[in-house]
Amino acid sequence: MIHPTSPGTTGAGGSLRDRGVRTEPKYIRSYSNAVPAVEAPPARILLPIRELRKSDRASFISSILGGYGPFEDMIGMSRDGSAEFEALFQPGIWYLLRFLRIFGRAPLRAFVVVEADAVVGTTLLLPWPRSGYVLGVGVRPSHRRRGLAGRLVAHAEDVARDGGRTWAVLDVEEENLPAIALYRARNYTTIQRTVWWRSEAPTRIATTAQVQPLSGRAERRQASEWVARQAPSELTSKLPPTANRLTHLESLGQSPGSAREVWEAGPAGNPHGILSAIARGPTKPGILFIPAVGPDATRDEIVSLVQAGVGWLTGRGCAGVLVSVPDYMGPVASVLSDLGFSSQLTTLTMACPLPDGGAGRSPRGAVSGMNP
């Protein structure tokens, strides 16, 4: 457990503290790249790292898809193959990203290692205000254990640091031992453990607690300020909630065409709990995120929040419902069990300090020379 202090829950609907359950995650399928017994790792290869080019499209996408694991299966990324990454190469997006990069403001950077014109390793970087979020780390099986992933991650960290960020953050499946070994070797430590729950058709429980949708920008900003006060500071200091993203994990579900809604339970402006939902079309499960519940949340309120999100996703024809819950929220886990959800897998949010990040530099990397 990462955060020993649970917000706990008491209140009009009865204490939930005693109902908190910790179920062991059930994995959809296990990793095929479990730590092998390697006596002497293969020799290092010094292939250069460079920014993704348009001509890399086919081998970049096949390299990325080759690294997909149980998490991508669970959230439905592999169902329509390369759609998420094809979007990156659409002329409008591609040239906008290039243009923004010149000014150090690109919201996404992509780095590759190429051998004989084919991409053999990838990593992506989302330069958020305080942290560089690293994702898409993958190396083709033929090129593993040669130091490529380590160098790719180091490169993404350097770009984040040069843009003024003081942390590098990423998420990894708890079962992915090779990747965790890689990140630990690079000084990353776990700052949050998140359990992902799934149900194809959640059951309904009668509840009287009211929840309100938060549709306006000001309401959502207020919600993000509330979450920032409730969630563990170890997380929010690196990944502050925003009106568009109450938890950084929402970014894994958001894509062009996705829809989002937010609800609060309890008194307006001083809620007891908040939930956000992302619908991603009929071929993928919708995702509910519970970034925080307050100490006064009742079981009824949690049930109502989840059911509001489930009803909204079902109305949009989503293929099942996933719920992302930090592991210290025992009362929420208990409610999800009662509603027929089962835990699927666990992810770790890991962070690494970037020494000298932010020293005299713009957090947005506004000096273009600093973001080559």
Ligand SMILES: CC(C)(COP(=O)(O)OP(=O)(O)OC[C@H]1O[C@@H](n2cnc3c(N)ncnc32)[C@H](O)[C@@H]1OP(=O)(O)O)[C@@H](O)C(=O)NCCC(=O)NCCS
């Ligand atoms: C995880 C992955 C990216 C590692 O790539 P890689 O290029 O082989 O990693 P590196 O050679 O840079 O390894 C650096 C260090 O990480 C650790 N490591 C990497 N793979 C390991 C393994 N299979 N077993 C044990 N340690 C491992 C070691 O400490 C290694 O240093 P060493 O070789 O000096 O012992 C690669 O296995 C992969 O692409 N997996 C599938 C996609 C994936 O899981 N990506 C991570 C998503 S979060």
